[in-house]
Amino acid sequence: MMKKAENIIVGISIGDLNGIGSEVVLKTFEDSRMLELCTPVIFANVKIMSFIKKNLDSAVPLHGIDKLDQILPGKINVFNLWREGVDLNLGVNDDKVGEYAVKSFIAATNALKEGLVDVLVTAPINKYNIQSEEFKFPGHTDYLDQELEGNALMLMVQGNLRVGLLTDHIPVSEVASRLTEELIREKIETVRKALIQDFSINKPKIAVLGLNPHCGDGGVIGKEDDAVLKPTLKKIFEKGTLVFGPFAADGFFGSGQYENYDAVIATYHDQGLIPFKTLSFGNGVNYTAGLSKIRTSPDHGTAYDIAGKGMADYNSFKEAVYLALDIYRSRIEYAEISEKPLKVREKQH
Template sequence: MIKKAENIIVGISIGDLNGIGSEVVLKTFEDSRMLELCTPVVFANVKILSFIKRNLESAVVLHGIDKLDQLVHGKINVLNVWKEGVDLNLGVNDDKVGEYAIKSFVAATKALKEGLVDVLVTAPINKYNIQSEDFKFPGHTDYLDQELEGDALMFMVQDNLRVGLLTDHVPINEVASRLTEDLIVKKIETVRRSLIRDFSIGNPKIAVLGLNPHCGDGGVIGKEDEELIKPVLKKIFDKGTMVFGPFAADGFFGSGHYEKFDAVIATYHDQGLVPFKTLSFGKGVNFTAGLSKVRTSPDHGTAYDIAGKGIADFNSFKEAVYLAVDVYRSRIQYEEMTEKPLKVREK
């Protein structure tokens, strides 16, 4: 049975309390129709969120709970992950606030693993103030990759535009050395499986961008495209995966060529995210493909410069909630279809 939409429980980690995370969460659920889509559970503290709500003059009603079995469908539930007060200085990088961002995230991830929430949507964190002896990860994705089954892949999504990465948060001078046949094969397979299971695309077409300008111009400005990427893509294609490339990155998006494919895989972070964020108009979502559970996040950061001013655009966070619910339901449908394949009527 497909789970009813309003009963899909969306766990939300609050992110950096000095940033715009709380604002975009509250603004998203000011629209009461969102509570018909899902049941949100914010992992934070109801007193802190109530303070931020008053500061933003938000009309939302928060329902504080101390255990997840106390949640109420049709309400904005706030699970009290901590009891003590937190001193906020909106717009300021604060290591202490970073600790609470991780408390929220770790608790939400634990609930996701245990099946107490169905999906996870993460508000933005500051990658610098979250570091500690207990948490030594560059960000959300690396921790989720450790805690959940699978191989995490950053997959940026906005409607039919989907951009994955062979390497993500890697210094540019290390990208070429990180590219291997095994990595390329694994990432393409992760994208292919995600397109089928998470987006209900039967036989997806995938484009891969080249590493060097003009894909190396036959080796004149780099040999990786000709000697590594192209042969690997041919092997994968010959085994039945509809993968094409490498394509020169400079004109690929501007020409609209990306529209011919179900997903595009860039070789490094900015090669994929610069055109994605240019085309997505503030509605892009960061989806972590390849994991056993569903996690999404908005495609922006903490935005300290506008924190507390009530002017943050919440559309990316709202789209992250929509996508999390859509992917969750798509996975249920996929599992039901694969477990109970349709019978072919005999002639």
């Protein structure tokens, strides 16, 4: 059964406290109407959030809690994950602050796994200062892939523009060797299921970009497109998935071809992220598709250069909250339709 909107609990990991994460979180919930859509729970410490709030001259009210069963709808809940003070130096990369970013993220993920929060929205981290003997992941997605059921895939979303990746945080020199038929099948199926379950698109159309310039020009500029991508996509299409390509990446977005598809899958990180951020920077959302639980994040990083100056644009974080809520509702509706297909069809006649 669908929860009332205000009772959907949004867990928020606070990210790098020296960056703009806290600022965009506070700015998002300065609009009291947000509390009619969900109940936020920030995994941090109410004293440090109050300090940041004061530094930003924000009037947003905070409600400190010591246990997650104390969450109150209509309040901006701050779960006191730690008691000690944290020395902040806004705009500075600090390994100690990175430890608190990890602590917040792990605690929020555990709450998500246990059903204590309904969705997770993560503020930006610094991929370098989070590294330790206990946490050896390049980012949020890889850790979530380990902790949650399913196969994680980074899907960048802004309106009807959705860009997924066959490979993500790996060196460009390794991309070609990673493009196997198995990987391509897995990623396309993950995107297909996400479009149906999370975005309510019954028969999604998916475009795949080629690896090499001009898709290899018949093998003149690389053989991977002809040898791996084309035959694999043909097999997948013949089994009923509406997948098309590979398309030459250089003109695909500039020509507007992407508008004909429900999702675009790039072969590597920058091939997909550069056009996506060019088209939607500041409003895009990073969604971890393919997992049993819902996690979103803004499309930007810690932005140390403007941290603490009140200059951060919070639209991307706000959109990340909106998308998490939309997907949460879509999944419930999909589950209900899947369980009662006959009743649904009867209603339609």
